[in-house]
Amino acid sequence: MRTTAVVIGAGQSGLAMSWWLAARSIDHVVLERGEVANTWRTERWNSLTLLTPNWQSRLPGFGYEGDDPDGFRTMPETIAFLEGYAKRVAPPMHTHCPVTAVRRTADGYEVVTAQGTWHAQAVVLATGGFNIAQVPKLSETVPPGIIQLTTAQYRNAESLAPGAVMVVGAAASGAQIADEIHRSGRPVTLSVGEHVRAPRTYRGRDIQWWMDATGLNDERYDEVENLRRARNLSSFQIAGYRDRRNIDLNALMSLGVKIVGRLAGIRDGKAQLSGSLRNLCELADLKQNRLLGTFDQWAAENGVSDSIEPPHRPEPTRVEASPPLGLDFGRAGIRTILWATGFRPDYSWLEVPVLDAKGNLRHDGGVVTEAPGLYVLGLPFLRRRKSSLMDGAGDDARDLSAHLAAHLGARSAVL
Amino acid sequence: MATAKDDKPVNNGVNVEALFGAQEALKNAPEAAKFKWRSTVEWINGTHSRSTIEGFYGLGAEQKHKKAFTFDADHPEVFAAEDHSATPVEIVLAGLASCLTAGVAAVAQARKVQLRSVSATLEAGMDVRGILGMDEDIRNGFDGIKVTYKIDADASPADIKAIVAQSQKRSAVYDIITNPTNVTVEVK
Numbered sequence A: 001m002r003t004t005a006v007v008i009g010a011g012q013s014g015l016a017m018s019w020w021l022a023a024r025s026i027d028h029v030v031l032e033r034g035e036v037a038n039t040w041r042t043e044r045w046n047s048l049t050l051l052t053p054n055w056q057s058r059l060p061g062f063g064y065e066g067d068d069p070d071g072f073r074t075m076p077e078t079i080a081f082l083e084g085y086a087k088r089v090a091p092p093m094h095t096h097c098p099v100t101a102v103r104r105t106a107d108g109y110e111v112v113t114a115q116g117t118w119h120a121q122a123v124v125l126a127t128g129g130f131n132i133a134q135v136p137k138l139s140e141t142v143p144p145g146i147i148q149l150t151t152a153q154y155r156n157a158e159s160l161a162p163g164a165v166m167v168v169g170a171a172a173s174g175a176q177i178a179d180e181i182h183r184s185g186r187p188v189t190l191s192v193g194e195h196v197r198a199p200r201t202y203r204g205r206d207i208q209w210w211m212d213a214t215g216l217n218d219e220r221y222d223e224v225e226n227l228r229r230a231r232n233l234s235s236f237q238i239a240g241y242r243d244r245r246n247i248d249l250n251a252l253m254s255l256g257v258k259i260v261g262r263l264a265g266i267r268d269g270k271a272q273l274s275g276s277l278r279n280l281c282e283l284a285d286l287k288q289n290r291l292l293g294t295f296d297q298w299a300a301e302n303g304v305s306d307s308i309e310p311p312h313r314p315e316p317t318r319v320e321a322s323p324p325l326g327l328d329f330g331r332a333g334i335r336t337i338l339w340a341t342g343f344r345p346d347y348s349w350l351e352v353p354v355l356d357a358k359g360n361l362r363h364d365g366g367v368v369t370e371a372p373g374l375y376v377l378g379l380p381f382l383r384r385r386k387s388s389l390m391d392g393a394g395d396d397a398r399d400l401s402a403h404l405a406a407h408l409g410a411r412s413a414v415l
Numbered sequence B: 001m002a003t004a005k006d007d008k009p010v011n012n013g014v015n016v017e018a019l020f021g022a023q024e025a026l027k028n029a030p031e032a033a034k035f036k037w038r039s040t041v042e043w044i045n046g047t048h049s050r051s052t053i054e055g056f057y058g059l060g061a062e063q064k065h066k067k068a069f070t071f072d073a074d075h076p077e078v079f080a081a082e083d084h085s086a087t088p089v090e091i092v093l094a095g096l097a098s099c100l101t102a103g104v105a106a107v108a109q110a111r112k113v114q115l116r117s118v119s120a121t122l123e124a125g126m127d128v129r130g131i132l133g134m135d136e137d138i139r140n141g142f143d144g145i146k147v148t149y150k151i152d153a154d155a156s157p158a159d160i161k162a163i164v165a166q167s168q169k170r171s172a173v174y175d176i177i178t179n180p181t182n183v184t185v186e187v188k
Helices: A012-023 A038-042 A075-089 A137-141 A172-183 A207-213 A227-232 A249-255 A277-301 A390-414 B016-027 B088-110 B157-169 B172-178
Strands: A005-008 A028-031 A099-105 A108-113 A116-120 A122-125 A147-150 A164-168 A188-191 A258-260 A263-267 A270-273 A326-328 A334-339 A374-376 B040-045 B048-058 B061-073 B115-125 B144-153
Touching (some): A005 A116, A012 A028, A012 A390, A028 A116, A108 A122, A137 A263, A164 A172, A172 A188, A172 A249, A172 A334, A207 A277, A277 B157, A374 A390, B016 B088, B088 B144, B088 B157, B088 B172, B144 B157
Parallel strands (some): A005 A122, A122 A374, A147 A334, A164 A188
Antiparallel strands (some): A099 A108, A270 A326, B040 B048
16 A cells, blocks of 8 residues: 555644644555554553643644633543544544554655555654653562552552552652552552652642743753753653642652652662662752742743742652661562653664664654654654643644655655 | 853863763763773781772773872771771762762853852761671661761852752762662682
8 A cells, every 4th residue: 555654653643743744735644553542541540630731732723622721631531632633633544553564665664554564755653652661670679479560550559459559750650659559548658769840830820831831841852951861851740630739759748658769779578779869859859949930030021920829939858867778578568569660662663773772763853864754753852842742742743744745845856 | 050140261170071072972982981990909907908099991991090099998096996097988988078079060060150169078877886796787887978068159059059969960979879789799
């Protein structure tokens, strides 16, 4: 089968790309391994909500029209929203069509699926940046008898074994899951590495309102000071709960969650915990205050200071005087370890040599320059800070569809 | 981000450009980034010993300090020793202090903050019943280390704190002390 462009994945990025390709009259197909919003459907826990408010899911030709713009979508609502978008875009789509290989050919690419092979001049990888739950190597040394789960496998607290739980990782997922599990009556120990502390609401406005209004979400990848660092930064330690409560370490400690240092090793059935907790919390507090200072400055410069609540600084993280350096899993009654240690994209089917030694795709703002005609969407800070948010899919797809159109134009000029 | 208040170039004696250049050079040559640090020691008498540090390996070749440096270590008279030099645990504190302080200078330079003075005092608690083998529940090592910096610089207190925090984040000795390390000791 022949087409001009193949878009792999029918989440927000793939659908937005289809919208822009149609707008540019570029013939294409969208291939989806399952159904629209498949990752949201099958690889996230039950209570998860979007971390961005409803109003912020602005997709090309589509947006929120309900009466709760400041609320946060549940997973079923997120799926319904993207199904609605798929209806609007009406892409030429093949669902239940997993891609098994993408290869270069003399005149472009071949995309191999169970439903046949497509030949195209351009391929857009819109499969997302959060496919495979990363687990550190030391998970292999966890004593037998302790059940290990990842955030992709976790569904709800009730399905865990009774007893204490260690959650490793305190970004958005780890902090939310720690909160939920602890409230279920299973005592949680949360192992904390580097994290990005942020309040859900500041001066009466949502954190994402600030990120949007100040232009921070639109900061471009070729303007940010340290791009590698910006791309590796973990998510804001926030949740999208109805009561808009914070889930920072102070909030979790008030709940009774035990906060300990980074899991540094396991020896003789005991966890070794890093002594760096105090500094990591200090770094997170300082960075949070710097971000809030940026907001305050913007508010003053834009004349909104008087119409919103006055500035304040959250209480510094309360680190105990001597956090434990070890933890005996048996004595602590830990039955489950939940790895909330991040996700990475899955490129196992990509047979084009564009991955670096660490398995990351080499690209320039989503343009895979080493493989002309190949594009990627939806990765953290791909083209802008909001690239991996639903709100970022539209702008990135517009930019890359323009590049793709130029690529096709240049090719037809040569041919 | 802090910047110098006047136009005078910030100079903390750290060649940040060279460090950034090294980052760039090592990006494509990960083998050159692999270093081996070495030290030798000779027992002198009692608890007195002398370490010599001269060569190390890095950038794909054997390297040498400008000269051999020696460090004596001993124990104080309250340990029934002759106190020829500082105790090894104090030298560990000195290593941490020097590592963090070098980091403060480098981070301040990278952030264009002029330092005027930097000093720190370090204190580490230890219950010696551990090393005396009197109680298996007491560890041999420190029960904690407290580092207190005094820094005079062209920056706000929050920016100075951020420099010290970043220095800890990038410090080798801080990492060595706060995280476990496999140690293999052989006799030949």
